[in-house]
Amino acid sequence: MRREMGILRRNPIYMLFMVVMPIVAVLFFTTLLSNGQPTEMPVGIVDQDYTPITRRMARLLDAFQTTRIVGQYATVSDARRAVQRGEIYAFLYVPKGTSAKLLASRKPTISFYYSMTSMTSGSLLFRDLKTISSLGNAGLMQATLRMRGATDDQIMTYLQPITIDLHQIANPTLDYNAYLSTTLVPGVLTLFLFLLAAYSLGTELKFETGRNLLLEAGDNIWVALTGKLLPLYLVSLAIFFFYEIYVYYFLGFPHLGGPWPILWLGLLTVHASLGFGIFMFGMFPQLRMSMSICSLWAVLSFSAAGSIFPVENMDTPLQAMTWLFPLRHYFMVYQAVVFNGYPVTGVWIHVVMLIGFALLPLFVFPRIKKALKYYVYVP
């Protein structure tokens, strides 16, 4: 243990990746997504009619929180080119004669073109458009009905006999930060843990100091590994708790589950990732190989976690494969227990899997011992 502290002090890599980079990662994601929801996305308008009615429509569009009209274009192809240049995400097309047709009840058509190459902006704009189209129609009908002497209440009942009463459980503001950062940041943290576990064991082999390590531990692999990895474990745990306290209590991310699940899930995740890193090293007792495998695994974790694109919609073999990623289980437990505050019974299997990952190294202890003792580094 004391020996390990010395190594940690001497090699700046550890300091950098145990403490500095994780904190940078936490700050990166939380500040990058700090808006919570994209607002004021640039859109354009092609108004070939240009009457008070169509101008009011444009103002309506501009008034939405998510959109901001940045340009007027003469033709549809001009506007399309602006989308291709990346200046706007969508545009509203009002053809000539719209107002006239409207007044003559001939049901004119106006179109809203939105680019789906960026899904976040595309779907948000689509939502606004839906609102505008129903508001636009409602506004016109409202005027007609009011002329016939209907009260506002009657009008609303007529327009919308059934309304939707939406409950966005746990994240009522639809905050993307709370939704993305809670998987991406732990993903980065577990990635560092994977790699550092393999790295710190692997360097023992690389510099052929493994025998010394065993010697100091009295030839006991338990003592050797505990002493070796305890500092890493303690620091990572501290960092993970720092992250959790920061996002849940400082930034106020939804955590209906309260402090206890946050605590034990953090503990489990750190254990599981460390366990996975050691296990991978045990399977491939070589610095380069174990680190490569860990990095390939960690990068795939972000997709396999299913926090953005749901696992249920992947192909079946892939669904099975996601079970091999600790981050997937973290996410399943997180969303049920911490985020929604559900009882743990619904996701117990994922808790078991996390414990399983934490226990994996037990199988490879003898292999690691052998490697530390006899392995010769081949560059």
Add this chain to the structure above:
Amino acid sequence: MFMFRKLSQILCDVAAVWRDEMKSFVHDEGVFLFCLLMPAVYPLLYAWIYNNEMVREVPVVVVDDSHSALSRQFIQMADASPDVRITQQAASMDEARHLVEQQEARGIYYLPAELADGVYEGRRTFIGVYADMAMTLQYKSIYMTANSVVTKMNKDIRISRMNKLTTSRDEDVSAAPLNFVEVPIFNPTGGYAGFILPCVLMLVLQQTLMLGIGLSEGTRREKRRLITVARTIPSRGYGIRLAFGKGLAYFMVYSIWAAYLSIVIPRLFGLVMIAQWQDLLTLMFPYLLACISFALMLSWVVRYRENVLLLVVFTSVPFLLLTGISWPLSSIPAFWQGVGGLIPSTYAVRAYVRIATMGASISDCRFEYHALWIQAAAYFVIASIVMWRTRKG
């Protein structure tokens, strides 16, 4: 004559470095893994993961307290929609909540007892939608389905309330006087793969280059011995020749990968691909140069070859976000936009998405194109200086 000899000497040096680097593709298993295997396999894997594109059949549980023709109509229409699947009918909200807690459903549709009565008596009624917010794509499916079903039902109810003296055209017009057409353009299916894969493909090029070059530079530094041939190169112009020779080797290999990633994979998985090949070529050329120079420059921080894994691997996700495709550029804080501006992938992804899926030409991406060239030049100069300094060990 002297000039000529000098020139040929430079070319010989460059060629020797190049040959040495080419060998390492086969001999160094790290470089082999990251520069030959990963660019081939990763895109396939990602394409497979997102192959299904859409979030369909999200399980939803219904609580029907109304037991009316109207509520049954709602349930049928929701179930018939592509995005939602009604898995069960629960007797009470408590039971439904329990099902959601057990992860058997992601949302609840609540049809209150007064639903049908309210509609027929001319009162406003509501349908409760409770969505689990853990995954926004699922939430979107649940909410949008309810919304479109209710809109449709409302229109029918409105029409049924009109006096029967109208024609169907009248009904249509007064139920919706204005016709809105929504046209999703470029990636018209709104699929997830069509949106995320182009970013991933471009990023794979850069990240694997950084890994491969970092590994090979780390080895060079670690062994404390210069590559056999590089030893004979004079100090003056050492950096440039080394950087150029190495860069050339990676450029050759990655020209193939660039073609594979930017054309073959999208075709293979049926992504939108309406680019002109000239435009793609014009874009990929400076991008590869910028990536190689960027990677050569960054390799100075690598003291041991394995450190590069720690440095590079975690950057993938931040770099992806910085491109401004998954998270709109207009919402990225200025500071991070500045950081993103230093990274080649930021420009390349933006330009590639526009060229490949939106059919823009290279002249529409002039800014990104120039930025890549500037990066390529600036990073190459820095890389040469860095490599020259390492000669002294």
